[in-house]
């Protein structure tokens with residue numbers, strides 16, 4: 001079955017070999033304090049900096065998931081965050097945060113429109129602006145210029161980007177932001193259970209100013225340990241190893257970005273001209289490049305799922321309130337050109 005699901009998604013096909021290597025080389029039994037682990041982890045951190053163009057003075061931490069990053073940020077970095085969202089993930093991030101910091105505020109906006117940050121009355125004491133770079137539930141993507149405008153209005157605040165469904169798929173100009181995070185089961189084509197959190201020196205300073213207590217994944221203890229490429233708890237060593245192998249053969253993100261953008265363009269073009277399935281997001285300016293959301297009548301949606309399944313392809317369902325009226329197609333790097341044409345062949349006959 002070829003998965004076009006938007007996460008977990010189709011894994012990198014080279015994983016069959018990497019998993020065998022992990023077993024053969026005893027990676028599954030190494031201690032996370034061993035020099036073998038440190039070497040693997042150092043490779044991951046170095047390659048992430050290199051391939052994703054992350055500034056040298058930024059800290060990269062391992063977490064268990066993107067969801068965990070929501071809590072880490074709320075507990076250790078901000079107290080008065082402002083959340084802009086147009087879908088379920090951004091909304092959940094806000095709700096999780098609100099339960100920890102009552103002073104957090106949230107501004108929903110329409111998924112079909114460009115976010116106009118200047119229309120919201122933001123308090124000058126806001127200490128963090130929270131954006132979902134790629135909203136997986138609606139299939140939208142925020143343009144950098146929107147975030148730039150927000151930051152210019154509130155230079156005292158840090159900026160945080162949930163990049164879970166685009167990190168490793170499109171170029172993120174990390175040097176412009178303080179917190180960028182994601183997990184590996186989407187654009188990295190890896191199994192779930194590992195998150196990556198990228199922090200500017202300013203984000204670390206903010207954690208230092210807050211009296212952070214020692215608890216599961218407090219930023220300061222994590223940042224201290226990662227200086228030696230280690231973690232505060234026994235991490236997902238297998239996934240960190242797999243990530244090191246995937247990163248080794250990954251092209252620089254600018255190359256992947258070009259491919260993903262071209263494929264997204266082709267997908268939207270294809271569906272603009274399709275009789276049954278239409279892009280759910282009608283405004284091309286806000287369309288996601290990595291998650292293509294389609295709308296159609298309920299009966300067409302259930303019929304095409306059955307049909308594609310019978311032919312060995314799995315489509316992503318709609319999410320939350322859009323469950324029955326939309327479909328989602330992952331445009332992630334692990335998908336091959338012939339799999340895209342294979343899926344189009346089935347969709348052509350609708």
Ligand SMILES: *Cc1c(COP(=O)(O)O)cnc(C)c1O
Nearest residue numbers: 065066067089136162164165183
């Ligand atoms: C998938 C996703 C998450 C949740 O990721 P986990 O690794 O399951 O915690 C959060 N935000 C966005 C935008 C996502 O797409």
